[in-house]
Amino acid sequence: MKLPADCTNMIDIRAEIDRLDRDLMALFAERAAYIDRAAEIKSGAALPARITARVEEVVANVRAHAVAQGLPPDHFEKLWRDLIDWSIDREDAHLAKDQAK
Numbered sequence: 278m279k280l281p282a283d284c285t286n287m288i289d290i291r292a293e294i295d296r297l298d299r300d301l302m303a304l305f306a307e308r309a310a311y312i313d314r315a316a317e318i319k320s321g322a323a324l325p326a327r328i329t330a331r332v333e334e335v336v337a338n339v340r341a342h343a344v345a346q347g348l349p350p351d352h353f354e355k356l357w358r359d360l361i362d363w364s365i366d367r368e369d370a371h372l373a374k375d376q377a378k
Contacts, residue, residue: 312364316371326368332361 284290319326339357340350 309364309367312367313371316368316375319368320372320375326365326372332365335361 278296279289279293281290281293284293316326318324336354336357340354343350343353
């Protein structure tokens with residue numbers, strides 16, 4: 278791992294971006310595992326996949342984290358809303374399977 282200031286050429290930069298992308302995908306896979314477990318718990322508790330108050334709480338958290346990191350909160354809100362929609366679709370698919378049983 279090199280810090281950005283330690284990268285002396287585009288090969289270094291690309292290697293670090295590729296490393297970060299691998300790490301991000303691993304984190305998304307971990308997040309998906311929690312989504313799957315949430316669907317199991319929601320199924321047993323008769324909860325819907327979409328809980329609007331929680332969606333808005335997650336979005337508010339993401340916006341705050343973006344601001345703290347000097348990133349544009351509007352852009353990351355949009356990105357996270359897409360991620361949340363994907364997560365809810367994933368939960369809905371699990372819930373539908375459970376209801377079909």
